[in-house]
Amino acid sequence: MKRTGFLFDKRFLLHKTGPYHPETPERLEAIYKGIEDAGLLPKLTLIKTSRADLKWIETVHDKHYIDRFNDSCIYGHKTLDRSDNQMCSETYETALLAVGGILDTVNMVMKGEIDNAFCAVRPPGHHAESDRAMGFCYFNNVAIAARYLQMEWGVTRVGIIDFDVHHGNGTQHLFEQDPTVFYYSIHQHPSFAYPGTGREFEEGNGDGLGFTKNSPILPGQGDEAYELCIKNDLLPEFERFGPEVIIISAGFDAHVDDKMSDVNLSTKGFSWIMQMIVNMAERYANGKLISVLEGGYSLKRLPELAKNHVGILLNGGENVY
Amino acid sequence: MFISKSMTRDVVTTDKKVNILDAKDKMVKCKIRHLPVVEHDNRLIGIVSDRDIRSAMPSIILHDYNSREERERLSRLKVEDIMTPDPITISPSYTLQDALLLLQQKKVGVLPVVDKNGILKGIVGVRDLIRAFINVLGIGEPGMLLGIVVEEQIGKMKEIVDAITEEKISFGSILVARYWDEEKRAVFPYLLTKDISRVKKKLEKMGFTLIDPLQWYLEQLPKTS
Numbered sequence: 001m002k003r004t005g006f007l008f009d010k011r012f013l014l015h016k017t018g019p020y021h022p023e024t025p026e027r028l029e030a031i032y033k034g035i036e037d038a039g040l041l042p043k044l045t046l047i048k049t050s051r052a053d054l055k056w057i058e059t060v061h062d063k064h065y066i067d068r069f070n071d072s073c074i075y076g077h078k079t080l081d082r083s084d085n086q087m088c089s090e091t092y093e094t095a096l097l098a099v100g101g102i103l104d105t106v107n108m109v110m111k112g113e114i115d116n117a118f119c120a121v122r123p124p125g126h127h128a129e130s131d132r133a134m135g136f137c138y139f140n141n142v143a144i145a146a147r148y149l150q151m152e153w154g155v156t157r158v159g160i161i162d163f164d165v166h167h168g169n170g171t172q173h174l175f176e177q178d179p180t181v182f183y184y185s186i187h188q189h190p191s192f193a194y195p196g197t198g199r200e201f202e203e204g205n206g207d208g209l210g211f212t213k214n215s216p217i218l219p220g221q222g223d224e225a226y227e228l229c230i231k232n233d234l235l236p237e238f239e240r241f242g243p244e245v246i247i248i249s250a251g252f253d254a255h256v257d258d259k260m261s262d263v264n265l266s267t268k269g270f271s272w273i274m275q276m277i278v279n280m281a282e283r284y285a286n287g288k289l290i291s292v293l294e295g296g297y298s299l300k301r302l303p304e305l306a307k308n309h310v311g312i313l314l315n316g317g318e319n320v321y
Numbered sequence: 322m323f324i325s326k327s328m329t330r331d332v333v334t335t336d337k338k339v340n341i342l343d344a345k346d347k348m349v350k351c352k353i354r355h356l357p358v359v360e361h362d363n364r365l366i367g368i369v370s371d372r373d374i375r376s377a378m379p380s381i382i383l384h385d386y387n388s389r390e391e392r393e394r395l396s397r398l399k400v401e402d403i404m405t406p407d408p409i410t411i412s413p414s415y416t417l418q419d420a421l422l423l424l425q426q427k428k429v430g431v432l433p434v435v436d437k438n439g440i441l442k443g444i445v446g447v448r449d450l451i452r453a454f455i456n457v458l459g460i461g462e463p464g465m466l467l468g469i470v471v472e473e474q475i476g477k478m479k480e481i482v483d484a485i486t487e488e489k490i491s492f493g494s495i496l497v498a499r500y501w502d503e504e505k506r507a508v509f510p511y512l513l514t515k516d517i518s519r520v521k522k523k524l525e526k527m528g529f530t531l532i533d534p535l536q537w538y539l540e541q542l543p544k545t546s
Contacts, residue, residue, distance in 0.1 A: 022516055083489050084515050127463070127515075134463060135515040166515070169463060192534045194515040195463030219534035259518045262534050 002287065004313045005108055005117030006044040007101045008032055012122045015094035017086040018078065022260060022297040023123070023136040031120050031293070034303025035310050043314055045114050049101030049121075052144075056103060057096070059147040060140055060174060062131040069095075069138060080133040087138075095123055095138045102145050102292055109245070109288055110153045116281065116289040116313050118250070120306070124294040126168030126249045127195060134170065135195055142249050142292050143174045146181050149245055156180055159243025159285070161234065161277055162187070164251020164294040165261040167198025167214065171249065177208040182241045184234050186226060188254070188263050189216040213237050222256065222264035223272070230276055238280055245288045246281045252296025252305045260297050270305055274312045282316065289313070324420050325413035327453040328434050328443035334359045337366065337401035344400050345374045355431045357441055358404050365433055365441045367404035377403045410435045413442055417453055420445050459493025464513040468532030469524060470501060471508050481508060484523055490514045507532060 013025035035041060057066055072080050073092040079085055098121035105117045125142055127135030142160055149155040160175075162168040162185040175181040183204075190196045204212035215229035256264040281289035291309065296302055335344050335356045344356055348371055358367040377398055379391050410433045411420060420432055424447075431446040455461055471477045478497075485492070493511035501507035512520070521531060 020519060022518070082513065083491065191466065194465045196460055196465070197463070260516065 001043070002115040002314055002316045003113070004044055004310065005047050005105055005114040006035065006041075006310065007047040007049065007105050007117060007119040007121065009049040009097065009101060011049065011097050012094060012120070014088075014090040015122050016088040016090070017136070018088075021086050021136075023295070025122070026299055027296065027302060028120055028122055028293075030299045030302040031296075031306040034305070034307040037303065038307040038311070040307065040310055040314070044310065045108070045117075047101065047105055047108065047117070047119075049097045050104055051093070051096050052100035052103055054096075056144055056148055057099060057139055059151065060130060060143045061128075065131045069133065080138065082134065084135060085133045085138070091123065091138065098122065098125075099139050099141055099144050102141050102290070103148050105290060106145055106148055106153070109290055110149070115287045115316075116278075117291065118306075118310050118313060119290065119292045121293055124164075124251075125292070126162055126164060126171050126251075126294050127166070128170045129173060130170075135166065136295075137170065140170045140174060142168075142247050143171050145247055145290065145292065146175070149247075150180065155244050157182070157242060157244050159238055159241060159246045160184065160249065161246060162249035162251075162294070163254065163273055164249055164296075165254035165258070165263060165265075166194050166251065166295060167216075168249055168294075169195050169197045172198070172202065172212055172214075175208065176202075176204045176212050177206040179207050179211045182211045182213075182237065182243060184213045184215075184237060185249075186215040186217065186229055186234070188261050189218050192219050192262060211241070217254075217263050219262035220264065223266055223269035225263075226254075226265055226269055226273060230273060235276075235280070238284060242284050244285055245290070246277065246285050248277060248289065248291040249294045250291045250296075250309065251294035252298070252302060252309075255296070255298055255301050255305065257301050258296065258298040260295065267301070267304055267308065271308045271312060274309055278312055278316060287316070322417045323413065324411060324415045324417060324434060324445055325443070327417055327420075327449050328413075328445045329449055330443045332357060332433075332441060332444045334363075334441065335369065335400055337399065337404070339400045340396060341369075341374050341377055341398045341400060341403060342395060344369060345371070348374075355444070355446065356400075357408075357433050357444060358400055359441055363441050364439045365408075365410065365435050367401070367406045368408040368431070368433060369400050369404040370430065373403045373405070408433060411445070412436065417450070417457075421450065424450075457494060458496070459511045459513070462493055462513055463515075464493045464511050465515070465517050467510050467512060467517055467521070467524075468534070469508045469510075470505055470530040470532060473504050473506060478508065480527065481510065481524065481529070484527060485510060485512065485520055488520045488523070490517075490520060 128137040128140040146158040198214045254265040434443040491513040496509040498507040
C-alpha cells in the first residue's frame with residue numbers, strides 16, 4: 001500500500017459560477033463523497049491547503065493578468081475575459097488556495113512524506129494561458145506545480161499527462177518551447193470539441209520540438225482508441241523522456257455519461273489509464289505522482305471515478321477490478 | 322475583406338538583370354516560390370517562379386551539369402530572360418473573394434498587388450489566403466463547432482442566431498453549406514464557448530435537427546458488407 005495524499009479543503013467550494021454553469025462546487029462534493037463512502041479516507045493522508053505565494057503564480061502568469069483577475073473579483077465582476085469564465089468575489093482567493101495546496105502537496109511528495117497524491121481542487125487550470133482566463137480556468141495549477149518542482153526542488157524533467165477530454169491549450173503553450181517539461185494530452189478531436197487545439201501535428205517548437213504530444217480521439221470512440229493511443233503515443237515518448245516526477249491533469253469528462261463530450265470512455269477505461277500512469281511513475285519517477293483535478297461534470301459518475309482514481313494511487317497500480 | 326488587409330506587405334523582389342541562380346538562392350533562403358521583378362521605383366514588370374527557373378536549368382539526367390558550356394550558359398541567363406512579363410495583378414481594393422475566384426480562374430499561384438501607377442504594394446499567395454481563412458473561420462480562437470440542419474426558409478437563420486445570442490455566447494463564425502440534403506442546408510456556427518450543451522438542447526426543443534458528430538463519423542467510415 002502506498003502513502004497517498006488527498007488534498008481537499010471546503011474553501012474550494014467558495015468559487016461559485018452562477019446558475020446553469022457545469023463547473024459547480026457540487027462536483028467537488030461528489031468527489032469527496034465517493035472517496036468517503038468507499039471508506040478510503042482513513043487510508044489517506046489528508047492535506048489542508050494554504051494560500052500560494054504570488055511569486056510562484058508569477059512563474060507562469062503575467063503580472064498584469066494576476067492584477068486584473070484580482071481587481072475583477074474586488075469589483076464584483078461576474079466573468080473574466082470570456083462569458084464562460086463565470087466567477088464570484090471569492091474566485092481569486094480560491095484560485096490562490098488551489099495553487100497553494102498543490103504546492104504543499106508537491107513538498108510532501110518531494111520530502112518523501114507521501115508517495116503520491118490526488119488534489120481535488122477548484123477552479124481547474126489547464127486552459128488558463130499566461131495572460132488570460134479560459135474555459136473555466138484562471139491559474140494554470142499544473143503548470144505552476146511543474147515550475148515549482150524545477151525551481152524549488154531542482155527537478156530537471158517533469159512529465160505532464162492530461163486526460164481531461166478537452167485539450168490543455170494553456171499548459172501546452174506554456175511549455176511548447178521547453179524541452180524540460182513534456183506535455184502529453186489525450187482528448188476529443190479539436191474539430192469537435194473545445195478549445196479547438198491539440199492536433200496530432202502540434203509537437204512543440206524551437207528547443208521544445210518533440211516534447212509535446214497530442215492524441216485526438218474522434219467522437220464515438222472509447223476505451224479501445226484510448227488504449228491504443230496511450231500504448232503507441234504516450235509510452236514510447238515517456239520511455240525516451242524519462243520524467244523524474246509525473247503530474248496528471250485529471251479530468252473525468254471523457255466518461256460516456258458526461259454531457260460535455262462525445263467520446264465514450266467507460267469507468268473501467270479510466271481505471272486502465274490510471275493504472276498505466278501509476279506503473280509509469282513507478283518505472284521512471286520512483287512512484288512520484290501528483291494528480292490534479294481538471295474537469296468532469298457528471299455528478300452521477302464522479303463519485304465512482306474519484307474512488308477508483310484514489311484507489312489505484314493507494315494500491316500502486318495493482319489490478320483493482 | 323479587402324485584400325490590402327490579407328496580403329504580404331514586405332515583398333521580396335528582384336531586379337531583371339539578376340542572374341537566375343542568384344534568384345533561385347533568394348527564393349530558397351526566403352522560403353518563397355515567386356519573385357516579383359521590379360524597376361528601381363518598385364514598378365512591377367514581371368514575375369519569376371521557381372518553376373520558370375527549374376525549366377531553364379539543365380536536366381540532371383540528360384545533360385552534363387558541370388560542363389563549361391552549361392555553366393557559361395547559366396551564368397549568362399538573367400531573370401528578364403525567363404520571367405513572365407506583365408503578370409496578372411490586382412489592386413489593393415480587390416476583396417478576398419475576388420482574389421480567390423481569380424486565382425481559381427487563372428490557375429496562377431500568386432497575385433501581385435499594384436496601385437494604379439503599377440507600383441508593387443504587396444502580394445497574395447495561397448499562404449496568405451489560408452491565413453485569412455483561419456481568421457474568417459475564427460478557429461484561431463478557442464471554441465466549439467455546432468452543426469444544424471435547416472430547411473431552406475427565410476427566418477430560420479435568425480431563429481438560430483437569436484437562440485445562441487440569448488445564451489450570451491459569442492460567435493467565432495457561421496458557415497452555411499448549401500445542398501446538405503435536398504432543399505436543406507447545414508449551418509455551422511463556431512461558438513466561442515466551452516459549454517454548448519444548453520444551447521444544443523434549446524435548438525432541439527425549437528425543432529432543429531443537430532448534426533451528431535458520432536453519426537457523421539460513422540457515415541464516413543468505409544462500408545463493409
